[in-house]
Amino acid sequence: MLTDAVISKTAAALAITGLLLLAFQQLPQKKTVSEALKTEKGKQVEILAKVSWAKESGQSVFFELDDGNKIMASISRNAAGKGIIKPNSVVSAKGIVSGGNGKSILLAREVNAVD
Amino acid sequence: MLLIEALLAIMLGCFLGIFSGLAPGIHVNTIAMLTGAFAAKQDLNFALMVVSMTMAHSFLDFIPSILLGAPDAENFLSALPGHRMLLRGKALKAIRLCVAGCIFGTIISFALLPFFSSFVIKTISFLHGIIPAILLASLLMAVFSEKGLKKKFFAAVVVALSGTIGLLSLQSFSSGNELFALVTGFFGTSTIIFSLKEKTAIRKQRTEKNGFRTFPILKASLLGAIASAIVSLFPAIGPAQAAFIVKKFSAKISTEKYLVVLGAISTASSVFSFFVLYLIGKARTGTAVAVRNVLNLGESEMLAICAAMLIAAGLSALAANFVSKRALNGLQKIKYWKVNLAALAAMVLLVFFVCGARGMLLLFASTATGLAALGAGVKRTNCMAFLILPTISYYLK
Numbered sequence: 001m002l003t004d005a006v007i008s009k010t011a012a013a014l015a016i017t018g019l020l021l022l023a024f025q026q027l028p029q030k031k032t033v034s035e036a037l038k039t040e041k042g043k044q045v046e047i048l049a050k051v052s053w054a055k056e057s058g059q060s061v062f063f064e065l066d067d068g069n070k071i072m073a074s075i076s077r078n079a080a081g082k083g084i085i086k087p088n089s090v091v092s093a094k095g096i097v098s099g100g101n102g103k104s105i106l107l108a109r110e111v112n113a114v115d
Numbered sequence: 116m117l118l119i120e121a122l123l124a125i126m127l128g129c130f131l132g133i134f135s136g137l138a139p140g141i142h143v144n145t146i147a148m149l150t151g152a153f154a155a156k157q158d159l160n161f162a163l164m165v166v167s168m169t170m171a172h173s174f175l176d177f178i179p180s181i182l183l184g185a186p187d188a189e190n191f192l193s194a195l196p197g198h199r200m201l202l203r204g205k206a207l208k209a210i211r212l213c214v215a216g217c218i219f220g221t222i223i224s225f226a227l228l229p230f231f232s233s234f235v236i237k238t239i240s241f242l243h244g245i246i247p248a249i250l251l252a253s254l255l256m257a258v259f260s261e262k263g264l265k266k267k268f269f270a271a272v273v274v275a276l277s278g279t280i281g282l283l284s285l286q287s288f289s290s291g292n293e294l295f296a297l298v299t300g301f302f303g304t305s306t307i308i309f310s311l312k313e314k315t316a317i318r319k320q321r322t323e324k325n326g327f328r329t330f331p332i333l334k335a336s337l338l339g340a341i342a343s344a345i346v347s348l349f350p351a352i353g354p355a356q357a358a359f360i361v362k363k364f365s366a367k368i369s370t371e372k373y374l375v376v377l378g379a380i381s382t383a384s385s386v387f388s389f390f391v392l393y394l395i396g397k398a399r400t401g402t403a404v405a406v407r408n409v410l411n412l413g414e415s416e417m418l419a420i421c422a423a424m425l426i427a428a429g430l431s432a433l434a435a436n437f438v439s440k441r442a443l444n445g446l447q448k449i450k451y452w453k454v455n456l457a458a459l460a461a462m463v464l465l466v467f468f469v470c471g472a473r474g475m476l477l478l479f480a481s482t483a484t485g486l487a488a489l490g491a492g493v494k495r496t497n498c499m500a501f502l503i504l505p506t507i508s509y510y511l512k
Binding site: 016 | 436
């Protein structure tokens with residue numbers, strides 16, 4: 001029997017399912033660098049890429065894309081201090097995409113070396 | 116932070132949808148278009164707000180449509196199913212049945228999505244070619260479903276009048292708000308004027324707790340969801356045609372089951388409209404247009420939209436149950452015609468402010484046609500010709 005209470009409980013369950021789905025959607029997604037370039041502003045992404053050029057301080061980095069193009073990333077001091085931001089090293093970088101399509105800049109908060 | 120922003124957008128959408136659902140004459144399309152002007156490109160939060168608003172509206176708009184504009188008890192048989200329950204003192208039960216339909220319509224629509232997606236992808240190029248024929252058939256079916264030659268004739272007149280108004284207004288006007296004025300006239304102001312003319316008084320309403328048998332509710336919700344899936348593939352036809360399909364193909368459906376079907380159709384149409392946008396890039400509703408204008412829908416965005424639909428559905432069902440009893444108590448304390456008069460004034464003012472003098476002209480023409488349909492005792496779905504004929508003409512050009 002579908003009483004008012006059962007319908008209310010079903011509604012609450014539906015809202016909770018939606019909430020969990022939204023939380024899942026907001027988890028950082030692993031993407032290739034090419035995909036990251038197409039990602040819109042404000043999205044959190046995690047990319048795997050080769051460092052092609054890095055400033056001495058390590059805070060501005062160009063990651064090389066699969067197709068040969070490059071994406072500029074701004075690396076936080078925390079990440080820069082790890083000593084892994086050097087040309088030809090392969091890293092994973094997690095952060096927020098800033099800028100529009102095709103001109104994306106990754107504001108990387110966390111960068112880790114990849115074996 | 117992003118999760119909180121998304122949740123705030125969903126909550127705002129729910130609030131706006133509850134407001135637009137309860138306020139007679141205010142449509143989500145209007146709010147979506149007005150707010151869309153301020154949205155940035157690729158603004159997912161705006162899309163989440165619009166989607167939540169659409170879902171919330173589809174749950175709440177049963178309350179004014181059942182409680183307002185009921186005809187006199189003498190015209191009991193020509194009344195809409197919700198009004199029939201109101202005239203029997205069972206308005207609260209009618210609203211609860213609709214809400215149950217909305218809830219299970221949402222769940223069943225999501226369950227049907229895998230089949231729906233593969234069907235759409237496989238058949239869309241074929242369906243595109245037969246759209247004018249399907250639309251024409253839907254009009255003819257509406258006319259020929261009327262009982263008796265006299266009613267068939269009046270239905271054809273209503274189709275011709277509505278179609279002409281649609282063809283003249285939707286092609287020659289450019290403000291983009293004419294749809295709002297037309298929908299308000301055909302289905303809002305005409306209903307209320309007809310009710311005012313008859314000096315309807317509603318009887319004391321029963322407010323005891325309800326319990327419904329599970330299987331009939333699920334079956335009716337499934338019927339509603341399937342019919343919505345079918346009509347969502349075509350432009351210009353929507354919930355009214357989905358309800359018509361169910362009525363045609365299920366022999367002698369009771370008023371109570373039909374209300375569940377209407378609830379399921381209302382929310383399932385919203386769910387499928389956003390999926391059609393995602394799958395084939397076609398916007399079948401005003402709110403889908405608003406989303407398409409700001410966002411390219413990818414997999415991740417669609418996931419967020421699904422989440423927003425579920426959250427909004429859950430919260431709106433709870434809101435509808437909370438509001439309905441209070442609205443009904445409030446309605447019984449004041450004279451019914453006064454409530455209807457206030458709703459009528461609100462609709463006319465809104466059309467004037469949103470659409471200007473041209474909108475008022477269209478409101479007048481569409482209200483007169485809606486009243487003609489009500490006076491002749493023919494279904495007002497015939498008035499949908501105002502949208503169907505311009506769409507057929509667009510596809511034939």
